[in-house]
Amino acid sequence: MRISNLLPDGTVRLGTRRSSTTVALDIGPDAIVVLQSSGTERARVRRAIVHPLPVGLVVDGEVVNADELAVELRALFTEHKLPHDVRVGLAHPRLMVRMVELPASLSGNDLDSAVRHLAGDLLPVALDQLVVDYRCIGKAPEGSGPRQQRVLMAAARVDGIERLTRALAGAHLRAERIQLSGLAMLEALEHPPMGGDAILYVQAGALTNVVIAEGGEPLLVRAASIGSESIAAGLAERTGITHEEARGHIAAMGVSPAQGSSDLTPELEEAVSQQVREGLRRVIAEIQSSRGFYSARPDARPIGGVVLTGAMTTWPGVSEMLRDELNVPVLPAGRDRWPDLGTVSVPPERLDVAVGLALASDSERPDLRPARAGASHRQIEAAPNARVAQVLSGAAALVAVAVVYLVIVSNQVSSGKERIAQIGTQLVQTEQQAADLKPYADFKQATIDRRSAVTTVATARFNWDRALHELSQVSPGEVWLTSAKGTLSSTTAVGATASGSTLRGALPGPALELDGCSKVERDVPKYMDRLFSMSGVSDVGFSRAERPEKDSTTTTASPTTCGGTDQTTSFSLVTYFKQSPALAALNAPAAPVVTPNAAVAAASSTTPPAAGTAPANQTAATGAGAPK
Amino acid sequence: MISSASPHQRTILFTLLGGAAIIALLWVFAISPKRSESAEVRDNVAAQEQRLQDAHTQLAAYETARKEYPRQLAALKRLDKAVPARGEISTLLRQLQHRATASDSVLRLAALKPGAAAAAPAGALAPTAATTPGATPGPGGLSTLPFTFNYTGKYFDLVKVLKAARKSVSVRASHLTINGRLVTIEGLTFARPKLDNSLIQATVSGTAYIAAAPVAPAPAATTTQGGS
Numbered sequence: 001m002r003i004s005n006l007l008p009d010g011t012v013r014l015g016t017r018r019s020s021t022t023v024a025l026d027i028g029p030d031a032i033v034v035l036q037s038s039g040t041e042r043a044r045v046r047r048a049i050v051h052p053l054p055v056g057l058v059v060d061g062e063v064v065n066a067d068e069l070a071v072e073l074r075a076l077f078t079e080h081k082l083p084h085d086v087r088v089g090l091a092h093p094r095l096m097v098r099m100v101e102l103p104a105s106l107s108g109n110d111l112d113s114a115v116r117h118l119a120g121d122l123l124p125v126a127l128d129q130l131v132v133d134y135r136c137i138g139k140a141p142e143g144s145g146p147r148q149q150r151v152l153m154a155a156a157r158v159d160g161i162e163r164l165t166r167a168l169a170g171a172h173l174r175a176e177r178i179q180l181s182g183l184a185m186l187e188a189l190e191h192p193p194m195g196g197d198a199i200l201y202v203q204a205g206a207l208t209n210v211v212i213a214e215g216g217e218p219l220l221v222r223a224a225s226i227g228s229e230s231i232a233a234g235l236a237e238r239t240g241i242t243h244e245e246a247r248g249h250i251a252a253m254g255v256s257p258a259q260g261s262s263d264l265t266p267e268l269e270e271a272v273s274q275q276v277r278e279g280l281r282r283v284i285a286e287i288q289s290s291r292g293f294y295s296a297r298p299d300a301r302p303i304g305g306v307v308l309t310g311a312m313t314t315w316p317g318v319s320e321m322l323r324d325e326l327n328v329p330v331l332p333a334g335r336d337r338w339p340d341l342g343t344v345s346v347p348p349e350r351l352d353v354a355v356g357l358a359l360a361s362d363s364e365r366p367d368l369r370p371a372r373a374g375a376s377h378r379q380i381e382a383a384p385n386a387r388v389a390q391v392l393s394g395a396a397a398l399v400a401v402a403v404v405y406l407v408i409v410s411n412q413v414s415s416g417k418e419r420i421a422q423i424g425t426q427l428v429q430t431e432q433q434a435a436d437l438k439p440y441a442d443f444k445q446a447t448i449d450r451r452s453a454v455t456t457v458a459t460a461r462f463n464w465d466r467a468l469h470e471l472s473q474v475s476p477g478e479v480w481l482t483s484a485k486g487t488l489s490s491t492t493a494v495g496a497t498a499s500g501s502t503l504r505g506a507l508p509g510p511a512l513e514l515d516g517c518s519k520v521e522r523d524v525p526k527y528m529d530r531l532f533s534m535s536g537v538s539d540v541g542f543s544r545a546e547r548p549e550k551d552s553t554t555t556t557a558s559p560t561t562c563g564g565t566d567q568t569t570s571f572s573l574v575t576y577f578k579q580s581p582a583l584a585a586l587n588a589p590a591a592p593v594v595t596p597n598a599a600v601a602a603a604s605s606t607t608p609p610a611a612g613t614a615p616a617n618q619t620a621a622t623g624a625g626a627p628k
Numbered sequence: 629m630i631s632s633a634s635p636h637q638r639t640i641l642f643t644l645l646g647g648a649a650i651i652a653l654l655w656v657f658a659i660s661p662k663r664s665e666s667a668e669v670r671d672n673v674a675a676q677e678q679r680l681q682d683a684h685t686q687l688a689a690y691e692t693a694r695k696e697y698p699r700q701l702a703a704l705k706r707l708d709k710a711v712p713a714r715g716e717i718s719t720l721l722r723q724l725q726h727r728a729t730a731s732d733s734v735l736r737l738a739a740l741k742p743g744a745a746a747a748a749p750a751g752a753l754a755p756t757a758a759t760t761p762g763a764t765p766g767p768g769g770l771s772t773l774p775f776t777f778n779y780t781g782k783y784f785d786l787v788k789v790l791k792a793a794r795k796s797v798s799v800r801a802s803h804l805t806i807n808g809r810l811v812t813i814e815g816l817t818f819a820r821p822k823l824d825n826s827l828i829q830a831t832v833s834g835t836a837y838i839a840a841a842p843v844a845p846a847p848a849a850t851t852t853q854g855g856s
Contacts, residue, residue: 388640388643391639398647398651402654406659416672419673420676423676426680430687433690438690439843440693441693444700446769447707455802456768457767462813465794482819483817485818494776494814494817
């Protein structure tokens with residue numbers, strides 16, 4: 001059975017404790033009941049859904065197949081687009097709920113520790129295998145001893161809780177809390193004043209939840225495995241029908257079906273009736289057992305009435321049988337706070353636990369979620385202004401981070417300034433040391449410069465001794481020099497005389513200006529050719545070659561000077577040497593470059609043509625070589 | 629919107645606004661100026677560290693120079709033989725004649741004339757020995773001392789004299805050999821006055837070089853001068 005919209009128009013006030021959407025889950029052996037409510041000041045029921053479960057996923061209220069249950073939950077929540085924060089009801093026979101009395105002076109962590117150790121004493125399970133929580137439900141009646149407080153303690157095994165939470169996690173659900181179904185039922189129903197008597201609450205559904213409350217405070221909470229599911233299982237086993245068919249038959253027939261209103265065979269009807277009666281007797285036995293347990297308390301009050309609810313109470317004849325067997329006045333289940341359920345065919349008895357979960361306050365206990373999640377949740381709930389505190393803390397943390405950053409930057413500035421001062425000190429010391437040692441560097445540099453200068457000058461010098469030596473080697477036998485002049489450049493003055501020949505200025509490098517005589521005129525060109533064989537000679541300039549005319553009296557080089565005969569010829573030559581770049585650098589600025597031939601032309605223009613150049617066949621070789 | 633919010637929501641909103649305002653004020657008036665100052669300090673630190681590193685490098689070079697000082701001093705003494713601090717041309721000529729073994733020839737100093745030195749190249753050091761009469765600034769921080777001497781003797785003895793002048797300081801494969809004064813022959817002229825006589829008369833213009841000794845470092849301030 002599935003109710004897609006239990007409350008179609010339903011803006012229903014369920015309480016003022018919730019400020020956001022709440023989804024309550026009552027997971028029973030036969031079905032999952034979902035109730036979605038929302039609202040800030042006024043709670044509204046948006047949706048109520050009953051989702052049947054296959055047999056075997058939840059047995060006796062405990063999750064057995066978490067994976068399959070997760071699949072069912074996921075399909076349910078995906079289909080209806082339900083929020084994933086849920087409250088879950090929990091009830092099964094292995095759940096231990098005890099009302100204990102502890103010293104009223106205990107509170108806080110001391111009370112927590114006392115309850116946990118008490119649970120360990122009552123259950124043969126290690127403490128770390130238990131999920132324990134409790135609710136203080138008031139002071140115990142005054143006795144002879146110290147003042148006591150009543151504590152309703154609930155404990156469940158971790159493995160069972162973990163299967164439930166694993167199923168929820170598999171469906172991507174987050175459990176806001178896991179509450180006892182019996183207490184949720186108590187929360188959903190009203191508590192009529194009974195003049196000091198206790199009220200017995202019985203929810204006979206797939207399981208049987210029994211709660212005995214005094215003034216609305218639960219003093220006994222029990223869950224028995226007997227219920228509609230065990231009855232259906234027994235009927236299916238007895239008659240051979242399916243479990244689902246058995247569920248339908250027992251819900252339709254109950255204890256005393258109307259004659260002729262059923263299509264079942266008389267045998268099946270009899271089996272159904274007998275199975276339901278047997279089941280009810282076991283339910284009543286559980287109830288009586290709980291009454292007896294409660295009545296054993298020294299401060300127990302008489303049971304003034306019973307509130308019957310649960311799916312089984314809707315079966316024909318079940319309520320009457322329970323009333324007769326329990327021998328206690330039956331009180332109507334107070335659901336005045338509930339919304340108007342309208343024409344919904346599903347009895348409201350099926351929604352007691354879900355509505356109770358929705359109505360419960362945020363701080364409702366006991367909460368049987370695993371310790372870590374529960375503790376953090378309780379921490380949040382402990383402070384009503386937790387969110388405000390969180391925001392304040394966040395803002396303070398941001399400001400703190402900004403201040404810390406400011407401090408870090410300030411420290412960087414300070415350390416940087418210290419570093420600058422430190423470097424400054426080191427710099428002064430280093431520069432002082434450098435200043436002390438600088439004369440050594442200057443001395444070294446001066447020495448290097450001195451050596452470089454000496455090397456440069458020495459390298460650039462012209463090799464005069466080689467030139468003169470080779471000059472003495474190249475003259476033919478009938479040629480001799482009367483004078484010679486060597487200069488590094490045309491501007492060089494030797495002694496008090498500058499260069500006397502214009503031909504000398506034709507090339508800028510070193511040159512030898514030669515004046516000499518030849519006994520045979522044709523030896524002069526021969527001499528010029530041999531001058532080229534000297535090292536470094538680049539050119540030989542010819543200035544003049546004269547042989548004295550017989551009648552002439554105006555010769556520039558007389559035979560007397562040459563000391564020869566009339567055939568003796570005097571000549572003037574200039575031998576140019578190549579100029580090395582180093583020497584050119586030393587002699588800079590260099591003289592303008594003029595080719596020797598051009599210079600010869602210039603010289604010829606200043607020399608009488610007739611006397612300037614004698615024909616080669618008119619020369620005579622009569623002289624000797626260089627001066628010996 | 630704010631009026632419809634719950635007190636808690638208003639508190640949260642005001643807390644967030646207040647926190648943002650505080651952080652903004654911190655940023656504008658404290659953090660941002662500090663960040664600028666920090667960046668400036670960082671740059672200054674980098675510059676100072678670079679200066680310090682340069683100073684250390686320079687100091688290391690100076691230390692090396694100090695360790696090399698004895699070697700440099702010896703080198704300078706050798707150079708001082710070629711480039712002394714004083715002229716002493718006459719002594720130079722006697723040395724040349726002697727070195728050339730030109731015993732029958734005569735070398736006589738004719739003149740010391742300033743202003744005939746080679747031009748100093750660009751970047752040359754300032755002259756350090758210009759106090760000698762006739763000396764002028766020359767190449768490489770040297771001072772030039774032009775001179776002229778007259779020679780009377782055999783032709784090949786003149787060649788020997790010139791060779792001795794050249795060989796006094798020679799460079800071969802970047803190796804500087806110093807045996808005497810550095811002399812440059814600028815020019816020469818010679819003639820045979822009598823045809824029946826093999827002796828020649830020559831006039832040779834040369835340049836000798838002088839230089840002042842560098843200033844010796846204080847710890848070794850005894851002397852750096854060799855004999856000149």
